[in-house]
Amino acid sequence: MADAKNKVLSGAGLRGQIAGQTALSTVGKEGAGLTYRGYDVRELARCGKFEEVAYLLLYGELPTAAQLQAYIERLQALSDIPDTLKEVLERIPADAHPMDVMRIGVSMLGTLEPEESFAQQHDVTDRLLATLPAMLIYWYRFSHEGVRIDCVTQEKDLGGHFLALLHGKSPSELHREVMNVSLILYAEHEFNASTFTGRVCASTLSDLYSCVTGAIGSLRGPLHGGANEAAMDLIDRFNSPEEALEELRQMVERKELIMGFGHAIYRDSDPRNEVIKAYAKQLADEVGDTVIYPVSEAIEKFMWDEKRLFPNADFFHASAYRFMGIPTKLFTPIFVCSRLTGWAAHIFEQRANNRIIRPSAEYIGEEQRAVTPISER
């Protein structure tokens, strides 16, 4: 029986329990918002490249200019995917969810290029970071357009690489910048559900591909990373702010969840929202949008006025991605391309000071009893 101090309320989701230590990020610490290894995420988004942030998380410090250049070249050189993986991707149906594709792709690469020892953990992570966009888009364009794309592009950054694979041409500078910032914002977030999944798996001394595959499964759910896709589906239901407000009122009355709002840790705002919202507005102006952005803002105001709930990182990512011509079903896989860095850094951290993660449960079932023979039940 759990003692009073350790008693965990049923349905409390372990909220507020310290489940381990990390030097990677702080979330919702008073006055700090979100920091990666001590740096404010807003500052990183303002003056950094995603590859710098990936390097910071994976290698411990921001790179020098020479280290960054070498890292970018390394990722570019690693970006092609094996033919056997392409064959597997070609067999996945067009109506599969792209998060299935990510899971299968990571799993298959882990079969073809297994992590033989933890000494390879950085190499395995860099390889995954470099190939995740190609895995997704190779499948997407083959299954939807019948095109076998070249998985190597001349783009010098992962955001530009992703868009170039998807659209078959170099993105505009604005789109490249938005993708870069988006990847920075999504990179790391302490003990969120997918990262914790990865750490639990790592604590059994499993291989990195297995940890990442499990983390992808957790990220997919609409209460976590899947909320960017779900938020877009919600916004798409409305042709005007008025229509949205009428329906929202009823949804809230029915106690339905409004996707892209609220957070397990932040109480008043998600520091990533102001950054991506500003880009969503800029992109809305660029494409001359008169529906999606106004509907999104109306939902935001309604949720705050009625429920004191604020948009999390996912809500304005939805419209920003839409304005860049990214299909809705690819939204959560972009989160994977970014969060891989946070997951891997946590896996390294877990491995460096490991004890198998194995909490206890408070038993609330039947008292001990004898088995009734089957003929008497």
Ligand SMILES: CC(=O)SCCNC(=O)CCNC(=O)[C@H](O)C(C)(C)COP(=O)(O)OP(=O)(O)OC[C@H]1O[C@@H](n2cnc3c(N)ncnc32)[C@H](O)[C@@H]1OP(=O)(O)O
């Ligand atoms: C990158 C990310 O993963 S960010 C999260 C993405 N997920 C979403 O956007 C899904 C929608 N949001 C939610 O489901 C939740 O806010 C979560 C999962 C993010 C956090 O869950 P919790 O920590 O349990 O939320 P919290 O304790 O703050 O909820 C307080 C109350 O607000 C309600 N609430 C929270 N979020 C929402 C929402 N989006 N819509 C409607 N009501 C909500 C809860 O139901 C709860 O109501 P109750 O007191 O009547 O039971």
Ligand SMILES: O=C([O-])CC(=O)C(=O)O
């Ligand atoms: O921290 C969380 O619970 C969810 C989140 O915002 C993230 O993983 O980015």
